[in-house]
Structures are given as C-alpha cells and as structure tokens.
Amino acid sequence: MIACLAVLGLMLLLFLVGSRFSGLLTAPGDGALQRIVVHWMAGMVVFHLLLTLLDSAGLRWSPAILLISLGLLAVLAHRFLPQASARGPERAKLPSDLGWGDELALFTLAVFALMALTLWITTPDFVYHWGLKGERFFLSRHVDYAWLARSWHGQSIHPDYPNLLPELYAASSLLARRFDPPALMLWSALFFGMMLAAAREALGRAGASPFVRQAGVAVLALAVAAFALRQQMAGGADWMLALALLAAIPPLLRPPDPEGDLQIGVAAAFAAASKVEGVALAGFLILAQMARLAPGRRWLSWERLLRLGLPAAAVAIPWYIQVRRYQLFGVLNADRFDWGRAEVIFPAMSKIVLGPWHGFALVVLLLPLLALRRQTRPLALAAGGQLLFYLWIYFTSGFDTRFYVASSFPRLLLHLVPAVLVGALMAPHPPAPSPIPSPQPGEGEKDPK
Amino acid sequence: MSLRKLILGFVLAWGLLAMLREMSFALAQYDSRASLSPREVSRWRHGTPPVERLDRCLAGVRERVPPGRVVVFVSPRGPHNAEFFRWRWAAYLLPEHEVAPLRGPDTGTLAEYLVAYQRDFHHPRLEPMAQLPGCRLYRVRKP
Numbered sequence: 001m002i003a004c005l006a007v008l009g010l011m012l013l014l015f016l017v018g019s020r021f022s023g024l025l026t027a028p029g030d031g032a033l034q035r036i037v038v039h040w041m042a043g044m045v046v047f048h049l050l051l052t053l054l055d056s057a058g059l060r061w062s063p064a065i066l067l068i069s070l071g072l073l074a075v076l077a078h079r080f081l082p083q084a085s086a087r088g089p090e091r092a093k094l095p096s097d098l099g100w101g102d103e104l105a106l107f108t109l110a111v112f113a114l115m116a117l118t119l120w121i122t123t124p125d126f127v128y129h130w131g132l133k134g135e136r137f138f139l140s141r142h143v144d145y146a147w148l149a150r151s152w153h154g155q156s157i158h159p160d161y162p163n164l165l166p167e168l169y170a171a172s173s174l175l176a177r178r179f180d181p182p183a184l185m186l187w188s189a190l191f192f193g194m195m196l197a198a199a200r201e202a203l204g205r206a207g208a209s210p211f212v213r214q215a216g217v218a219v220l221a222l223a224v225a226a227f228a229l230r231q232q233m234a235g236g237a238d239w240m241l242a243l244a245l246l247a248a249i250p251p252l253l254r255p256p257d258p259e260g261d262l263q264i265g266v267a268a269a270f271a272a273a274s275k276v277e278g279v280a281l282a283g284f285l286i287l288a289q290m291a292r293l294a295p296g297r298r299w300l301s302w303e304r305l306l307r308l309g310l311p312a313a314a315v316a317i318p319w320y321i322q323v324r325r326y327q328l329f330g331v332l333n334a335d336r337f338d339w340g341r342a343e344v345i346f347p348a349m350s351k352i353v354l355g356p357w358h359g360f361a362l363v364v365l366l367l368p369l370l371a372l373r374r375q376t377r378p379l380a381l382a383a384g385g386q387l388l389f390y391l392w393i394y395f396t397s398g399f400d401t402r403f404y405v406a407s408s409f410p411r412l413l414l415h416l417v418p419a420v421l422v423g424a425l426m427a428p429h430p431p432a433p434s435p436i437p438s439p440q441p442g443e444g445e446k447d448p449k
Numbered sequence: 450m451s452l453r454k455l456i457l458g459f460v461l462a463w464g465l466l467a468m469l470r471e472m473s474f475a476l477a478q479y480d481s482r483a484s485l486s487p488r489e490v491s492r493w494r495h496g497t498p499p500v501e502r503l504d505r506c507l508a509g510v511r512e513r514v515p516p517g518r519v520v521v522f523v524s525p526r527g528p529h530n531a532e533f534f535r536w537r538w539a540a541y542l543l544p545e546h547e548v549a550p551l552r553g554p555d556t557g558t559l560a561e562y563l564v565a566y567q568r569d570f571h572h573p574r575l576e577p578m579a580q581l582p583g584c585r586l587y588r589v590r591k592p
Binding site (some may be wrong): 131152215232425 | 474547553
C-alpha cells in the first residue's frame with residue numbers, strides 16, 4: 001500500500017514539475033487532456049535530466065535530494081518561465097461529459113491495472129532487464145554503468161538502453177524505501193491512461209463526430225488491453241513510445257507554432273529517454289514537424305530548432321557519451337543488408353499481425369493512405385519512418401531472423417498501432433479549424449503569404 | 450445507419466470480444482497459477498511453482514553470501530535456452546549480488562561463490578558451503 005502511494009506521489013510530483021513549464025508548452029486551443037499528457041511527459045523528461053545531472057556531479061540519489069531538487073526546479077521554473085495563465089491560453093476544463101466510449105475505455109484501463117498489480121501480465125523483460133535495472137539503481141542510488149558493463153551481461157540486460165523507466169522504478173522504490181514490483185506496474189497503467197487521453201484529444205481536435213470519438217477511444221483501449229493481456233506487457237517501456245507518438249498528434253495536426261514545436265520536442269525527448277528505438281522515433285518526430293512550413297514564420301530558425309531538438313539532444317547526448325564510454329552498444333545489427341531475409345521476415349510478421357494483435361495491427365497497412373491526406377501526412381511520416389526503421393533492423397540483423405521478428409515485432413507494433421488507428425479514424429474528417437498561432441516577437445506584422 | 454458507423458461498430462464488437470477472451474484466459478491461468486509449470490523457462494511467471502522453487506534456493510544464498518559478491522549460477526541445460534533464462538531469473542531474485550553465468554568471459558577469475566541449482570557440479574576449486582532447497586552453495590577458492 002505504501003509502495004503504491006509512493007508511486008502515485010511521484011507521478012503527481014512529476015506532473016506538478018511539468019506543469020511549471022505550461023507557459024512554453026500550452027498552445028491556445030489545447031484541451032485539458034493534451035495539457036495533462038504533455039505536462040506529465042515534460043515532468044518525466046526533467047526528472048531524467050535531473051538524475052543525469054546528479055549522476056554527473058557524483059551525488060547519490062536519496063528521497064531528500066530528489067524531493068528538494070525537483071521542488072527547487074519547480075520553483076525556479078515557476079519564477080523565471082512564463083506561466084500559461086499570464087500568456088493568454090484560456091483555462092481548459094477536463095471533459096465532464098463522459099460518454100459510453102470513455103466509460104468503456106476507463107473500465108478496460110481499470111481491468112488492465114488490476115491485472116498488472118497481480119504481476120500475472122508482467123513482461124518477462126521486467127525480470128530480465130527493466131525491473132532488474134530499477135532495483136540495482138535503487139540499491140546503488142545512481143545509474144550504475146559499471147554494473148551495466150559487466151562482461152557476462154552481454155546483451156542480456158540491454159545495457160545500451162536509455163534509462164528513464166528504471167529511473168522511475170528506482171525513484172519510486174527510494175520513496176517507498178523498498179522495491180515493490182506490483183506497485184511499479186502502476187507506471188504502465190499511467191502510460192496506458194495517458195495514451196487514451198492523448199487519443200481522445202487527437203480525435204476531438206480532428207473534428208471527429210461524437211460517435212467516432214467515443215468508438216475510437218473504446219476500440220483503442222480494447223485492442224491495446226487485449227494485446228497487453230495476451231503478450232504480458234505490464235512493466236515494459238513500449239508504452240512510452242506509443243504515448244510519445246500519440247501525444248505528438250495534436251501538434252502535428254495544427255499549423256506549426258512555437259508551443260507545438262516544443263510539445264513535439266518534449267515527446268521526442270520522452271521517446272529518446274525510454275528505449276533505444278525511441279531515439280529513432282525522436283528523430284522522425286522532429287523531422288515530421290520540421291518539414292512543415294509555419295505560416296508567417298521562417299521555415300527554419302534557431303528558435304525553432306532549439307524548441308524541436310534541444311530536449312531530445314539534452315537526453316540523447318549524455319546517454320550516447322556514457323554508452324560509448326562503457327562500450328555498451330550491442331552487435332545484434334552488425335550484418336549487411338540482405339533482401340533474402342524477406343522470405344522469413346514477412347511471413348513471421350503476418351503471423352504476429354493476425355495473432356497477438358487480433359488483427360488490429362492490420363491498421364498499419366493504412367499508413368500509405370494516411371500519407372495521401374494532408375492532415376495526417378506528418379503522422380504517416382513519423383510512424384512510417386519508424387516502421388521502415390524496424391524493417392531495416394530486421395534486414396541487417398545477424399541474429400536468428402525468425403526468432404528476432406517473433407520475439408520483438410509484437411511489442412514494436414505497440415509503438416505504432418495506437419497512433420495509426422487514431423490517424424485512420426480521423427482521416428475522413430475535415431481538418432479542425434486551426435487556432436491562431438501565437439505571434440513571436442517582431443513577427444506580428446509579417447504577411448503570412 | 451451509415452456504412453462507416455456499421456464498420457466501426459463491428460470493429461468495436463470485435464475489440465470487446467478480443468478483450469473479454471484475453472481477460473478470461475488470463476484470469477483462468479492466474480487462478481491456477483499454483484499448479485502451472487511452464488516447460489519453457491522463458492515462460493516462467495511470478496507466483497508459479499518453478500519461480501518459487503528457485504526463490505527458496507536463493508533465499509538461502511541471500512542469508513549466507515554478503516551483498517556485492519560474484520555468484521556463479523549453474524543449472525541444467527535444456528531446450529529453449531533453459532539455462533540462460535534460469536540465470537536471468539536468478540539475477541533478478543539476487544539483485545544485491547553479481548550473478549554470473551558459468552560460461553561468462555571473466556567467470557573463472559572473478560567467481561567467489563557458486564550455486565548449482567537442480568544439478569551436480571564438480572570442480573577442484575569448489576568448497577561446499579551449504580545444501581539448500583533444490584540447490585547447493587559452494588565457495589570458490591582463488592586459483
């Protein structure tokens with residue numbers, strides 16, 4: 001019970017820290033759900049950067065250090081950064097009109113959370129590396145790269161992966177004063193809940209009818225929960241990549257604006273801090289947003305590059321330095337590109353699409369259609385790029401290809417299926433009216449043409 | 450009713466069926482977890498007898514071996530990389546120790562203790578320490 005309270009307390013604290021950046025992150029027209037999702041992701045990115053800083057300074061984590069430094073950051077951000085209320089964006093209220101789809105989705109989320117608390121649907125990877133790393137970092141009170149680099153580990157613990165999830169586990173355990181796996185499963189429930197919130201916001205912003213909005217959120221919840229129960233997904237980091245892509249949809253739907261650029265930047269940083277595949281996703285998200293022309297603004301400016309790229313760079317550069325320093329990179333993908341592997345890859349993939357995903361993963365075949373429509377093209381670029389990246393990994397891997405696809409592709413599809421499903425549901429609708437982008441200093445007089 | 454609503458309604462019903470089926474399957478398995486013994490070690494789950502057997506052995510190791518020591522874990526080879534996955538579970542259940550596999554690159558030089566789980570293991574450098582439930586703990590003499 002105390003461990004669950006510690007996890008919930010840390011979640012709330014990270015949300016409060018992230019919400020101190022609301023002035024930079026909140027665009028006019030952002031709904032309450034989008035704000036909550038983005039603030040939470042921002043809080044987790046700030047938390048990850050803070051732990052990286054503490055490790056660099058040689059300071060061991062403790063509840064006092066974590067609480068004081070997070071509190072200090074929140075105060076500094078509140079004092080020196082513009083707050084949303086001061087800059088104009090209206091206050092947003094949480095949806096009070098829960099429809100049948102919302103209720104079904106919340107019920108499904110509750111079923112998943114309860115099952116996750118029993119550890120029965122915990123991913124084996126929690127045992128092999130996510131949970132083990134979390135407990136080691138909790139015991140050693142820092143990201144223990146020397147332990148990650150032990151020669152006998154090889155790739156069995158994926159020592160080269162970014163460490164946000166184990167850090168969340170370690171910090172939760174520090175606050176609870178013990179490592180309690182059932183309580184840590186609440187993180188997966190949080191990510192799932194945030195995915196549903198982001199999907200509801202995206203469908204609403206795309207102007208979907210109430211029926212499509214309700215049915216869309218319910219279908220997403222049911223499809224993901226069915227897959228997660230069958231494939232044992234609780235406790236892993238794949239939720240975080242799915243969340244990053246879903247949270248990026250609203251800013252990708254509207255014309256580029258500074259707040260949207262930063263929202264994409266935060267989603268990219270969150271993905272990059274979560275898994276090694278997230279570094280690629282971060283790149284595709286940034287590219288998808290950068291490729292769009294901002295009305296009334298220069299296509300590329302230093303400010304835009306910083307908003308889009310700085311959060312992900314702040315996450316990825318220290319990670320890359322440590323991984324190189326301790327020589328943690330794996331050799332799974334060291335072979336040459338071989339078209340001959342297609343004979344194994346595609347049949348193995350088709351089994352997965354129809355098997356653990358109950359056919360819902362077929363939605364990724366709609367990616368080319370999403371690319372045809374202007375509204376969903378940036379999403380198709382990011383999701384399609386990521387899918388091609390996975391294919392490239394399979395075509396160049398020296399590993400047993402059939403086993404590699406069978407053991408990883410179901411989980412990798414979780415990164416893409418939710419966002420593509422939302423994109424497919426919004427595709428036949430006319431684009432939502434765009435909010436007026438907030439002007440930049442000195443840009444108000446420019447002619448958008 | 451439009452065709453679009455009809456299709457979405459069908460997809461929703463399919464999703465509901467899929468979720469109910471998986472929930473029912475997961476609950477049925479969970480209820481019978483005490484009698485489940487997956488043959489493949491990679492399918493072990495928390496709360497199942499094989500994991501609890503291993504934990505009973507490692508509880509004795511936790512009592513006798515100081516934290517931070519290098520413990521080599523050996524177990525029977527088997528199909529589907531059974532020895533490898535048992536070693537990963539042992540590492541998870543002994544997080545305060547450095548749990549190494551038998552065939553690790555530095556195992557021979559760094560090993561301080563050895564746990565032989567459900568198998569016999571003989572080596573001139575091994576000094577028996579304790580017979581534990583399902584396993585035997587040895588101290589490893591330096592070469």
